[in-house]
Amino acid sequence: LGDPALDISRLNKDTGYFTYDPGFVSTASTRSAITYIDGDKGVLLYRGYPIEQLAKHSTFLETSYLLINGELPSAAEFSVFEHEVTHHTMMHEAQKNFLNGFHYDAHPMAMLCASVASLSAFYHDTLDMDDPEQRRLAAIRLIAKVPTIAAAAYRSSIGWPVRYPRNNLEYVTRFLHMMFEVPSEPLDLNPVVAKALDLLFILHADHEQNASTSTVRLVGSTGANPYACVAAGIAALWGPAHGGANEAVLSMLTDIGDAKNVASAVTRAKDKDSGFRLMGFGHRVYKNFDPRATIIREMTHKVLADLNIKDPLLDVAMALEEVALKDSYFVERKLYPNVDFYSGIIYKALKIPTEMFTVMFAIARTAGWVAHWLEQQVTPDSKIGRPRQVYTGSAERDYVALNKR
Numbered sequence: 342l343g344d345p346a347l348d349i350s351r352l353n354k355d356t357g358y359f360t361y362d363p364g365f366v367s368t369a370s371t372r373s374a375i376t377y378i379d380g381d382k383g384v385l386l387y388r389g390y391p392i393e394q395l396a397k398h399s400t401f402l403e404t405s406y407l408l409i410n411g412e413l414p415s416a417a418e419f420s421v422f423e424h425e426v427t428h429h430t431m432m433h434e435a436q437k438n439f440l441n442g443f444h445y446d447a448h449p450m451a452m453l454c455a456s457v458a459s460l461s462a463f464y465h466d467t468l469d470m471d472d473p474e475q476r477r478l479a480a481i482r483l484i485a486k487v488p489t490i491a492a493a494a495y496r497s498s499i500g501w502p503v504r505y506p507r508n509n510l511e512y513v514t515r516f517l518h519m520m521f522e523v524p525s526e527p528l529d530l531n532p533v534v535a536k537a538l539d540l541l542f543i544l545h546a547d548h549e550q551n552a553s554t555s556t557v558r559l560v561g562s563t564g565a566n567p568y569a570c571v572a573a574g575i576a577a578l579w580g581p582a583h584g585g586a587n588e589a590v591l592s593m594l595t596d597i598g599d600a601k602n603v604a605s606a607v608t609r610a611k612d613k614d615s616g617f618r619l620m621g622f623g624h625r626v627y628k629n630f631d632p633r634a635t636i637i638r639e640m641t642h643k644v645l646a647d648l649n650i651k652d653p654l655l656d657v658a659m660a661l662e663e664v665a666l667k668d669s670y671f672v673e674r675k676l677y678p679n680v681d682f683y684s685g686i687i688y689k690a691l692k693i694p695t696e697m698f699t700v701m702f703a704i705a706r707t708a709g710w711v712a713h714w715l716e717q718q719v720t721p722d723s724k725i726g727r728p729r730q731v732y733t734g735s736a737e738r739d740y741v742a743l744n745k746r
């Protein structure tokens with residue numbers, strides 16, 4: 342590189358040359374048998390099964406089993422898995438006190454992140470990661486408890502008392518019951534709402550080495566406990582370039598306000614100096630339609646029709662998609678709507694508050710995170726994650742005493 346301070350051979354005598362790949366655009370950090378994406382063709386497979394088929398026929402809990410175990414369960418296997426998850430839905434009473442300690446306007450993502458990390462303070466038995474049974478138990482606990490913590494975080498954040506999980510309900514209905522005041526018995530919960538949420542959870546359950554899953558694996562590579570690893574994943578998911586995009590999309594659509602303002606929003610998004618991007622557009626891997634976005638778009642129309650809702654934001658979203666997909670800036674860069682473009686509109690229709698959108702993503706992605714963490718624990722060539730750098734600082738120099746500077 343010319344500059345002795347930046348001389349790679351000087352910095353890297355032991356390992357030879359390495360690749361400079363900011364953002365890991367073309368670096369595989371691991372082998373994995375969980376999820377396959379063909380970004381050019383818009384293909385997404387969980388353990389070989391097309392996302393479209395899982396969305397149509399599976400449930401979130403069955404899909405979680407598939408991600409973790411590699412195969413779809415038999416009826417008996419599913420029944421045991423469901424029973425185990427149900428058995429672990431309660432959270433420790435002391436965690437309620439922990440949630441009560443947050444400031445009244447705390448963001449539920451902050452509460453979720455901290456509370457999931459705190460699970461390691463309650464479940465010391467899973468800190469022995471050499472025991473496969475304890476690893477499996479940690480995975481079950483996370484899938485079971487994250488919805489309970491998420492609902493409790495939300496209710497605490499608005500000053501409502503926490504609701505205990507009703508274990509005679511199914512996974513998604515149980516979550517909805519914990520979240521909301523339901524006027525009559527929970528079984529009256531609208532099945533359209535439960536089905537839509539279950540489908541959203543399936544679509545968000547895994548997406549190979551995205552930023553949050555890579556974070557889970559990086560933390561996992563140090564031998565940290567699974568609760569700490571998933572808490573780190575939640576923190577990574579929070580950013581608007583990742584899971585926080587669903588919240589950002591809704592506020593963007595609200596700001597645009599009307600289909601007639603779409604053209605000027607698109608013009609602004611093309612101007613690099615504006616600092617504005619079309620949220621819910623673009624993806625590191627998909628250079629074609631995100632197959633999840635295609636499913637969600639169709640589902641948005643169905644959910645709104647079934648619930649008899651007319652949301653002007655859907656008109657804004659459709660107009661935005663139409664204008665952007667014809668615009669050469671977006672066409673040349675292969676920027677298509679991603680999973681988060683329409684998900685916020687559905688969450689809104691399901692009466693999920695905006696600040697909970699990324700939390701919903703985290704509930705679903707917990708299945709993927711634990712699947713990757715479990716896979717990592719049995720990967721023979723698994724090493725501590727330790728990226729290198731290209732140093733751009735000062736060359737070697739001598740310390741100067743304070744009174745001489």
Ligand code: ACO
Nearest residue numbers: 581582583584586610618619620621622623624625674679
């Ligand atoms: N609006 C306008 N321009 C965009 C957008 C967008 N949403 N996304 C990318 N671009 C442009 C960039 O400015 C860049 O242009 P250039 O080549 O002229 O410099 C080009 O497209 C490539 O963009 P990068 O940021 O280099 O692509 P990268 O793969 O690093 O980023 C990302 C992908 C973060 C998703 C990006 O497209 C983005 O910021 N999108 C908006 C946020 C979003 O929706 N995030 C959710 C992603 S899905 C998920 O995490 C669940």
